[in-house]
Amino acid sequence: MKESLFIKLVKNFYGISKPFDEFARDVINDAGNKIAIWLMVYLLVSAYALMVLINWFSPMNVVNGLIIADTFVYFIASAYMGRIIRKNKLDRYEFDNEEERKIYGKKFIISRLLTTVVTLSLAMYPISVWFRYLGMTESIWPMFIGCFIGILVAIYTQYCRLFKK
């Protein structure tokens, strides 16, 4: 079955290894709808909170707080989606022999590394602008290197869980 570019992106982003069949679609749609509703509630609440807080505190502090809150919400949403994907075993590779295991293992490492590099590259500019505002220019590179090493460790742990006997 031919998959569209969007489906390939979704699969790569969530780390789904299997064909994006109707079961996978149902699981992702269900979790995605729940996340979308909570995000809408969060956006509404944060917009009201922003209007109230901006009268009491410095606008820069409020914006910084909002960026941190948004980042936390992003991580919570990602963790929830990751949990749903692991629970439904959508991240498991279906291999029958040693050769297939090696091929899928290589594919997994390459796709995860590519996703990491693209995500970090996209996040680098806005985060560096924000850090410059905070006067923490010298902390940008250590943070990115730390993040990259952390992600590499996470990829290796996931690789061991999925492919090591």
Place this chain on the structure above:
Amino acid sequence: MDNRVREIRTKENVQQKDLAKSVGISRQTLSLIEKGEYNPSLKLCFNIAKSLKTDLNTLFWNEGVE
């Protein structure tokens, strides 16, 4: 929904991975269907029935519904 997918697949000597590939689903999804833990769409039911060279009524039925 009850089904005879596993029974007919074994009788037809078709492996789970081959049937899954021919109808464009994962082995895990087929396994869930066979165990009755996932209700497939009508389109998928038709495709499975076609792949196993049988009809829908033989393959799927709903217990308690006349």
